Amino acid sequence: MSRRAQENLAAAALLALFAGVIWLCQDFGPRARMIPLPLAVFGIVLTVIQILWQNLRSTDELHIDMIPVQKPVAAATPGAGAGAEANAATRVTWRREAGALGIVGALLGLILVTGIIPAVFLFTGGYFVVTRQYSWRASLIYTAVLTAAVYLLFVVALQVQPYHGLLSPLVESFN
């Protein structure tokens, strides 16, 4: 997807959001909508100007996809044309972005299923195993130390009641 298309997609999402706020504000009393309603209208005006602005400028002026990950990728494909390099870079960026989203999603999923403390152990250990940055022994030590530190700080010292996720009935029966 081109830079301009991405920017337009983001702006369209914002337009939909502000329109939704205006629609929801109709249910509020005059005092409750005194600030949100004009603000959402202001947001729509700004977004429309932004859409016009970004479509009247050259693509080079849309400074997106500038994260450093692209540089080594572009450099790694010598001989290819500029267009092919850009396409390859965009494809890799999308893959890595999906990966990062997956990492965050995996931790969230683990917390919801296993609870906070086991999720920290499984996520950190799993991450070390998948990335192969450290030997399994070092990974296990780092994971155990982090989990113990989190447990001691949050559960023992700060007395935060940990969330047990789907394992909650099991923990309750054990208690």
Add this chain to the structure above:
Amino acid sequence: MLEAIASGLAALLTPQAVLFMLIGVIYGLVIGILPGLGGVVAMALLLPFTYGFEKAATLALLLGAHIATIWGDSVTSILFSVPGSAKGLALCFDGYPMTKQGQAKRALAASATGALLGGLIGAVFLALCIPLIRPVILALGPSEYLMMALWGLTVIATFSQGSLMKGLIASVLGVLAAFIGMDVVTATPRFTFGSEFLMDGISFPVAMIGLFAVSEMMKLAIQGTPIVDRSLVTEVSTMWQGIKDALRHWWLVVRSSLLGLWIGVLPGVGASVAGLAAYAQAVQTSKTPERFGKGAVEGVIAPDATMGANEGGGLMPTLAFGIPGGESMAILLVAFISLGIVPGPDMLTKNLDLVFSLVWIIVIANVLVTVIGLGITPWLARLPSLHANLMVPIVLSVCFVGAYATRGRIEDVWVATVFGVLGYLMDKYQYSRANFVIGMVLAVMIERNLHISLTLYGKDFLLQRPIALAMFAFVLFTAALPFLRNWRRNRKVVAA
């Protein structure tokens, strides 16, 4: 008076008081570094352990812990762009770029020295100003608070580099995000979609964990390199540079400290606003505002000096009237009551030695934090060079646990995730995350004070409140200042 100053200090020289102060400071530093947890949590958790000890020792434990969280918050903001709590947010804007440029030691030392100087100025002014502050506080009402919140919004242009339009859109989004939940003025649930969880609104620390910490870890996972790659960027700075920076910008420190003191005196404004306001004034008064956001050391010194002085300011209304300046001061008030201390005008006559004990606690705790902080800075400065494959799982895990610990609700982990993705997209498409947060912080203050002003004084409230009118003129002036400077600079260039 001199006798009270001496006996205030003597009360803190007992073995119990010294031990409690040390425990409080170390504990506060640890809590400050944990994401989502700040001074309020630190003090609230200590409260049950304070019964049956010496008065001065108990207050040293509580206030020492609270003061230490200020620098603890700053550490993670500077090193990882992960604010320990709302207060540390302003440190991300220039502290993190400094770290990426190999100047972590300088930034940490400037931050610690700024906080120390701010704390000392705050303590001195607390001692001097208690008798004078009453008429000032009584002269200010909701209209004046509204103007102060509007002044905070003038910083938006600073963070809208590239596109002012996108910066403004980000601010509008932030303000709207702050309106999620029950409207306290009209008792109307807004944008809650029937969710009981959303009725309480979006927790500000959780939103920040998502916007800054989770999104930064996503970026790091994508890049696959450390925050600071030592093969490309070496640590070029020293701690001494940071200390000298703070001393060299002494006028900025004084201005920021007075601002922090002033914001601390005003009940309900809070240290998160203080940090942002300090950053705004540092930018607006700088001769080179274009350096801010790219690693200007003044952007680190100003917020820390303000937050250091803020504590002294917050103590003034707490001691003089029994009106807490913020949440942490409310907890201190609870401690006062449990210790049999009754805040009010009597504090200045019958309990003057205790007042000076508090002043001394601020001084000693700030010195201790700075000494410990400077001592551990060389080790802290190495953390950003750890590999992404070690940083990402550790920081993400601690952030999610921190988000959950803020209110003990699993929904906050969802909120951190959603705001993390939002923060990543905002950063990618250059919609300023800082503006989003500024909008979020100031929205509630603006709306509440606007409603109260309209109810009390009607639509022409500005005309009925001359101080508010003067402040409004000041807001317009400071908002126009960057544009005026730009215009003058362009005119000079054209003339040359």
